[in-house]
Amino acid sequence: MIHRYQLGGFNIVLDVCSGAIHAVDELAYDMIGLYEAQSREDILRAMLEKYGGTAHVTAEEVARCYDQITQLKDSGQLFTPDTFAPMAGKFKERSEGVVKALCLHVAHTCNLNCSYCFASQGKYHGKRAIMSYEVGKRALDFLIEHSGTRRNLEVDFFGGEPLMNFQVVKDLVAYARMREKDAGKNFRFTLTTNGLLIDDDVIDFCNREMSNVVLSLDGRKEVHDRYRVDFAGNGSWERIVPKFQKLVAARGGKNYYMRGTFTHANPDFLADIRQMLDLGFTELSMEPVVCAPDDPAALTQEDLPIVLEQYELLAALMLSREREGRPFTFYHYMIDLTGGPCIYKRISGCGSGTEYMAVTPWGDLYPCHQFVGEEKFCLGNVWDGVTKPDTQGEFARCNVYAKPECRDCWARLYCSGGCAANAYHATGAITGTYQYGCELFCKRMECAIMLAVARAAGGGQ
Amino acid sequence: EMKHIVTLETRANGGCGECQTSCQSACKTSCGIANQKCN
Numbered sequence: 001m002i003h004r005y006q007l008g009g010f011n012i013v014l015d016v017c018s019g020a021i022h023a024v025d026e027l028a029y030d031m032i033g034l035y036e037a038q039s040r041e042d043i044l045r046a047m048l049e050k051y052g053g054t055a056h057v058t059a060e061e062v063a064r065c066y067d068q069i070t071q072l073k074d075s076g077q078l079f080t081p082d083t084f085a086p087m088a089g090k091f092k093e094r095s096e097g098v099v100k101a102l103c104l105h106v107a108h109t110c111n112l113n114c115s116y117c118f119a120s121q122g123k124y125h126g127k128r129a130i131m132s133y134e135v136g137k138r139a140l141d142f143l144i145e146h147s148g149t150r151r152n153l154e155v156d157f158f159g160g161e162p163l164m165n166f167q168v169v170k171d172l173v174a175y176a177r178m179r180e181k182d183a184g185k186n187f188r189f190t191l192t193t194n195g196l197l198i199d200d201d202v203i204d205f206c207n208r209e210m211s212n213v214v215l216s217l218d219g220r221k222e223v224h225d226r227y228r229v230d231f232a233g234n235g236s237w238e239r240i241v242p243k244f245q246k247l248v249a250a251r252g253g254k255n256y257y258m259r260g261t262f263t264h265a266n267p268d269f270l271a272d273i274r275q276m277l278d279l280g281f282t283e284l285s286m287e288p289v290v291c292a293p294d295d296p297a298a299l300t301q302e303d304l305p306i307v308l309e310q311y312e313l314l315a316a317l318m319l320s321r322e323r324e325g326r327p328f329t330f331y332h333y334m335i336d337l338t339g340g341p342c343i344y345k346r347i348s349g350c351g352s353g354t355e356y357m358a359v360t361p362w363g364d365l366y367p368c369h370q371f372v373g374e375e376k377f378c379l380g381n382v383w384d385g386v387t388k389p390d391t392q393g394e395f396a397r398c399n400v401y402a403k404p405e406c407r408d409c410w411a412r413l414y415c416s417g418g419c420a421a422n423a424y425h426a427t428g429a430i431t432g433t434y435q436y437g438c439e440l441f442c443k444r445m446e447c448a449i450m451l452a453v454a455r456a457a458g459g460g461q
Numbered sequence: 462e463m464k465h466i467v468t469l470e471t472r473a474n475g476g477c478g479e480c481q482t483s484c485q486s487a488c489k490t491s492c493g494i495a496n497q498k499c500n
Binding site for chain 2: 020024027332336345452
C-alpha cells in the first residue's frame with residue numbers, strides 16, 4: 001500500500017509498510033498512481049501522451065522512470081505487502097502484567113472553571129478529592145512491583161490542578177527518588193498545570209525534578225479567556241502568562257510544552273500559535289477539544305476544512321521561521337524518521353489499560369485519565385491490583401489490527417489505531433474509530449512527513 | 462540523466478518497551494505514537 005499526496009510544493013509517496021518516503025517528480029507521481037492498476041505498455045503510452053511535449057521527456061526517459069519504480073518495488077520500498085498483522089498483540093502478550101506508566105490524579109479539584117474541560121472542572125463527574133500521600137506512595141510501590149524488567153518508569157502528576165496538592169507531589173517525588181536506585185528504576189516525572197499556582201518554589205521544584213511540564217495556554221487572550229475562567233468568571237490569561245514566561249526562562253526554554261486547546265470558537269488556531277510565539281514560547285502543542293458533540297465548544301464538520309488548512313499553514317510557518325533562524329516545534333510534527341518507535345510498539349497501541357493506567361485520588365485504577373469517572377472501566381486499585389482481568393483483556397486485545405476501519409488506512413502505523421478513549425466516546429466501543437480525529441491525524445502526518453522532505457531538500461518551497 | 466525519484470534516508474525480542482508512553486508526553490488527548498523516540 002502506498003499513500004501519494006502533494007503538499008508544500010512536493011510530490012510525496014509514502015510506502016506504508018516499509019516506511020520508505022520518496023519525493024518524486026510529476027511523471028513518477030502519476031506513474032506510481034497507475035502502477036498497480038495498468039500494464040507497463042498502457043502506462044508508458046498514457047505518460048507519453050501527457051508529458052511527451054515536455055522537454056527531456058522521451059519514450060526512453062518514461063521507460064527509465066517506470067523501471068526505477070519497479071526497482072524500488074523489488075527492493076521493498078514501494079508497494080510493500082503488510083506482514084505485521086500476525087505480530088499484533090504479541091508485544092502485549094509478552095509483557096502481560098507489566099505496568100510502566102501511571103497518571104496520578106493528585107487533585108480532583110481545580111481553581112479554574114473551564115466549561116470545555118473533559119474532566120468536568122477536574123471532578124471527573126464525581127466529588128472533589130485530593131490524593132493523600134499514603135495513596136500516592138502505594139501507587140508508586142504498585143508501579144515498581146509491577147514494572148518487571150522495565151527500567152524507565154513514568155509518572156504524570158495530573159488533575160484537576162495538581163498544584164492544589166503540591167506538598168504531596170513533592171513528597172511523592174522524594175519517595176520515588178529514594179526508591180529508584182535500590183529498585184533499579186529511572187523515574188521520569190511530568191506535570192500538567194493551568195499555571196495559577198506557579199511561584200518560585202514550584203519553578204525550582206519543576207526544574208529540578210520534572211523532565212517535562214505541560215502548561216495550559218490557549219493562545220490569544222480573548223480565546224483563552226472565553227473558556228479558561230475562575231469560579232468568579234474572570235479570565236486567567238493575564239495572571240498565568242508572566243508565570244509561564246518565568247518558568248520557561250528558568251528551564252532554559254527546553255523540556256516544556258505550551259499546550260493549547262482549540263474549539264469551535266477558534267478553528268483558526270494558527271493565530272493562537274502565533275500569539276504563543278510572540279510571547280516567547282517555542283515548544284508548542286495545540287489540540288482539538290475533547291467534549292460531547294452537542295457541547296457549544298465542539299468542533300463541527302464546517303470547522304474541518306478550516307482546521308485542515310490551518311495545519312498546512314502551520315507547516316509552512318515552521319519552514320519559513322526555520323529559514324529565518326527562528327525555529328519552533330509543534331508536538332505532532334515531531335516525527336523521528338531515523339529513531340522513532342519500532343514496529344512492535346506501533347502495532348501495539350498506546351498501552352492504555354495495560355502498561356499505562358490512571359490512579360484516582362482514592363487509589364482506583366482506570367485504563368487512562370480519559371476513562372476516569374466511567375465506573376465500568378475501573379480495573380481495580382493500587383492495593384489489590386487489577387481485579388477485573390476481563391476489562392483489562394479488552395484493552396490488551398485492542399490494537400490497530402483489531403479495528404476494521406484501520407486496515408486500509410495509510411496512517412495506521414503512525415497513529416497505531418488512535419486513542420481508545422476518543423473511540424469509545426465517539427462510537428461506544430474502544431475498537432471503534434473517531435473519524436473526525438482520524439482526518440485531523442492524517443493531515444498532521446502528511447504535514448510532518450512533508451516537513452522532513454522539505455528539510456532533506458534544503459528548506460523546500 | 463533525470464532524477465525522477467529521491468528516497469529519503471530513513472530507518473529491535475520484538476521490542477523492549479522502554480520508550481515513553483505516548484499519552485504522557487504532551488497533549489493527553491490525541492495519542493501520537495509516531496511522535497515518540499526509541500534504545
